[in-house]
Amino acid sequence: MEEILQLLSEDARLTDAQIAERTGISEAEAKDAVAKLEKDKVIRRYKTVIDWERAGIEHVFGFIEVRCAPERGVGFDAVAERIMEFPEVHSLYLMSGAYDFLVVIQGGNMRDVAYFVAEKLAPLDHVVGTATHFVLRRYKVDGDVMVERAQAKRLPVTP
Amino acid sequence: MAKTRPRVARRVQTLRPSGIRRFFELVERMPEAISLGIGEPDFITPWRVREAGIYSLERGHTHYTPNRGIGPLLQEIAQYLDRRFGVSYDPDTELVVTVGGSEAIDVALRTVLEPNDGVLIPQPCFVSYVPCAVLAGGRALQVSTSVEHDFQVQVDDLAEAYDEGTRALLISYPSNPTGAVMPRAGMEALVEFAADRDMLIISDEIYAELTYDGAHCSAAATPVGRQRTILVGGFSKAWAMTGWRLGFAAGPADIIEAMVKVHSYAVMCSPTTAQEAAIEALRGCDEEIDQMRREYNQRRRVMLNRLNEMGLSCFEPKGAFYAFPSVSATGLTSEQFAERLLEEEKVAVVPGTAFGPSGEGFVRCSYATSMPLIEEAMLRMAGFVSRVGG
Incomplete structure (x- = not known):
């Protein structure tokens, strides 16, 4: 299996x-x-790895650190549920360390992301601060190397 | 004027040029061909190993090492052989790190052969065995193997080729070019045959990790075998480290000590960078090896299936990364088949005859190439076979 x-x-x-x-x-x-x-939902669905840049389609990737003061009695889950409902949110993780949630944004342009953070994410109840990081270049994504590199050559026939 | 003498020793003049060489030149002129003729992994050395090599250079480790190899590597090799094949060796006296498995074969033969000693060599086999035996002053006693016995050498055939002056048996399982393996019972019979005649065994187990059905059985894995076997291994195949040129020999201390002497006069020591990188190969790469082996196995199944489907009967190769189908159904010789396949379909395979006379009627197809290329090559080959009449 x-x-x-x-x-x-x-x-x-x-x-x-x-x-x-x-x-x-x-x-x-x-x-x-x-x-x-x-x-059994071990296989949840089948997707395609797309190099948006190569397709010439603007497709911004951003990582947003979110700090929050969780709701009493409900914890982080309630906040997470509100965040993940936004279609802009590609992935959402609860983190240990300096901030609480890592929000991964995928798609659209920078203005869309800035708008989303300013108008939707930052004003949410319990969110006390955000820091947005835009991806400048994707080298390796989900195990796939996204940059062209020369292939190592082998001799055509060897014993 | 003094009479000019031949400038190349007769011994070397009489060596036949490798059957691979001519074919190499044909394929080289056809860069667009898909080559199933490559005897090395398509994988690149795992990054952690390359990184260890870079680190070694960064620290300026660019000097000679002790002749037999660096201590930590010898210890790792000893532990590895014990862990994987149940054979234990003292790293201080029973191991030597060589420049690839190839050097270990050469040094072993030069260490143990008296002039004119016979060496039993089952064939088809790797291209260097016979020349190395000849260069060491020995006589190569070639023993045919056949597809009826899955290319496993038979004791009866060895006995027939044996003469009083026979000193050693040189075997290699899993086999290049056939992909044959030698199960324990067969290996024990070979060991017994050698022991009865007080022969040494040189066992080239470079493909030991690439065994797909059952565990690899080392010639040294029995008490009788251990005391008369020079076990040759290396990093080229399973760790995809061909270009690093690193192998080793393990055996009884008296033989290994003598081999270290020959090795030290020939090459001084093995490359330092490669030795330090190989420590990482043995310490941290089990998962990468598993992954490569799994992928080879998938390709092996696909290739075997397709070859049989197109009418080239192929016994199941259970080791290395080669399939060795019969091309006799096409009515072509190995060479004709390989040449026409290259010309007409731009697919390169190696004629079985490059590995010895009993390779006639077969070609070696390496599955150390990517699955899409294998699938495309098999399609083209099927077209060719149906055209010439399989």
Whole structure:
């Protein structure tokens, strides 16, 4: 099962037949295994890694540190729920250390992000401070290197 | 005027040029070809190992090391051999770090052979064995292996090639070029054969980590085997460190001490940077090795499947990163098959004959290349086979 997950995490478009051939099981077994992983929500969905910059589409990435004074009796969860409802929020993490939440923003342009922080995030109840960091360049994202590098060459035939 | 003498020793003149060489030149002229002819990993050395090498250089570790290798690396190798293959060696007296497994083979032969001693060499085999035996003054006694026995050498065939002057048996499992492995029972039979005739075993286990079905059995993993085996290993394959040129030999102290002598006169010591990087390879790379092995195994299954589907029957290779299909169904010789496949489909494989006469009728296909390239190469090859009539 782990091998199937690993294969799909690399290439979500692998067919059942390809999974079967690579792992040495039958196609029917592969189909059943994937169906079960989907049903159990181990596989939550299939996505595509896109290099927006290469596509020429403006797509800002930002990390926003959020400090807050959590609500009595409810803790951070109530604040988190309010933050994550905004569609601008790509990811949201509760952190240890100097701030409480890390909000990852993806999409739109800088003005959109600035507007979101100023008008939506900062004024939220319990939020006491924010610090916004814009990404200047993405080198590696979710395990994928996003910059072009020369391939190391091998001799064409060796013993 | 004095009569001119040949400037190259007869021994060297008589060495056949590697069968790979000619093919290399053909493929080199065709940069767009997909090469399944490469005998090294497509992976790059894990970063943590490269980083350790960089750190070694940064600290200015650019001097000679002790002849046999640096202490911490010898200790790591000893622990590794024990942990992975259940063979224990004293790092101070029973190990030597060499310039690749290749140097270990050369030094082992030069250390143990008297002039004209015979060396039993099952073939098809790696291209250097026969020349190294000849250069060491020995006689290469080639023993054919066949697909009927999954390219595992048979004791009967060894016995037939054996003569009184035979000193050593040189084996390599998992095998380049066939991908054959030697299970424990077979290995024990080989060890027994050698012990009965007081022969030494030089066991090239460079592909030991790349075994896909069952555990690798070292020739040194039995008490009888251990006392007469020179075990050769290295970092090139499993750690993807071919260019670093680092290997090792393990064996009984009397032989290893003598090998250190030969090694020290030949090369002084192995590269310092590579030795320091290799410590990191043994300490921190188990996960990366697992990942590479898993990927090789996936490619192996795909290649084996496709070869059999296209009508080139292929026994299941259980080690290394090669498949060794028969091309006899096409009516072509190994060389004809490889040349025409290259010309007509721009796919390079290596004729089996490059690895010895019993490689005739087979080609070596390396799956140390990316899955998309393997799939494309298999498509083209299938087209070729159906055209020439498989």
